[in-house]
Amino acid sequence: MSEIKTIGIAGAGTMGAGIAIVCARSGFKTRVFDLNQDALDRARAQAEGFLRKSVERGKLAAEKLPQIMEAWSGTTKLEDFADCDLVIEAVFESLPVKHDLFGKLDKICGPEAIFASNTSTISITEIAGGSGRPDRFVGMHFCLPAQLMKLVEMSPGLSTSEETLRVPGRFARLWVKSP
Ligand SMILES: NC(=O)c1ccc[n+]([C@@H]2O[C@H](COP(=O)([O-])OP(=O)(O)OC[C@H]3O[C@@H](n4cnc5c(N)ncnc54)[C@H](O)[C@@H]3O)[C@@H](O)[C@H]2O)c1
Numbered sequence: 001m002s003e004i005k006t007i008g009i010a011g012a013g014t015m016g017a018g019i020a021i022v023c024a025r026s027g028f029k030t031r032v033f034d035l036n037q038d039a040l041d042r043a044r045a046q047a048e049g050f051l052r053k054s055v056e057r058g059k060l061a062a063e064k065l066p067q068i069m070e071a072w073s074g075t076t077k078l079e080d081f082a083d084c085d086l087v088i089e090a091v092f093e094s095l096p097v098k099h100d101l102f103g104k105l106d107k108i109c110g111p112e113a114i115f116a117s118n119t120s121t122i123s124i125t126e127i128a129g130g131s132g133r134p135d136r137f138v139g140m141h142f143c144l145p146a147q148l149m150k151l152v153e154m155s156p157g158l159s160t161s162e163e164t165l166r167v168p169g170r171f172a173r174l175w176v177k178s179p
Contacts, residue, residue: 004114004171005029008084010101011091012036012074015118017043018146019088021050024072025060025147026175031081032074040074047072050147082108086168088140090118098122099130106132114164116140125157134159140168152177 007023009016012034020043024030034040051068054060073080078101081087087105091097102115109115115137117127128137139155152172156165169179 004085004167006031006084006086008033008081008087008109010034010078010081010087010089010105012039012043013090014144015142015146016088016090017046018144018148019090019118019142020072021047021147022142022175022177023088024068025051028071030072031084032072033076033078033081034074035076037076040076044069044072044074078104079108081105082110084109084113086114086116086171088116088118093119093121095122095126095130098127102127102131102137112136114138114168116168118142123157124155125159128157128159135161136164138164138168140172150176150178152179154179 006029008031009020010033012032020030020032032040032043048069051060051065055062055065089101091101115131117139118141124139128134131137134157137157138160141153143149143151154165154169172179
């Protein structure tokens with residue numbers, strides 16, 4: 001895995017919406033998945049509002065706003081993550097929910113894709129155990145609000161490979177975050 005172009009964000013709630021802003025603003029094709037269309041609509045409106053304010057405050061060039069929003073797409077179909085190079089999960093804080101999601105993603109995404117969880121309290125090793133690819137699984141813990149906070153905690157599980165820990169860390173730096 002050398003290049004990450006397309007990032008999938010699973011869960012469009014408080015954290016997923018902010019993480020999606022970070023990824024799209026940094027130039028990545030950003031797919032946002034949620035079971036709930038209202039959550040997707042809210043996350044998109046939040047991204048647009050945040051970027052509009054960034055333009056007003058002189059922090060973002062006006063012509064960038066439509067480009068970033070073009071890179072942001074929402075979906076209720078997990079199959080749309082088939083070409084994602086990195087998936088960052090931010091669904092409910094429940095091990096069975098996360099296992100179910102990653103089990104499905106393992107069948108949908110390519111074998112090279114890296115999976116990351118934004119969990120606050122569940123062991124990365126435990127979540128990775130249900131992912132079908134514990135070596136390509138890592139913890140990426142963003143702080144609230146993700147679109148503003150500079151810190152991303154990178155935590156390996158017991159089986160996370162060195163490369164898996166390194167690659168999203170490198171991309172986190174591109175997002176102007178400190179891994
Ligand atoms: N809120 C925080 O301050 C914070 C900070 C860091 C990390 N986290 C972690 O981020 C994760 C998400 O937390 P949040 O506060 O954003 O939650 P939230 O309740 O705001 O959002 C969760 C979203 O996930 C969606 N969802 C639930 N199950 C799903 C599934 N199977 N597939 C797709 N979408 C699904 C829900 O519809 C909802 O939109 C949790 O693991 C939490 O521990 C939260």
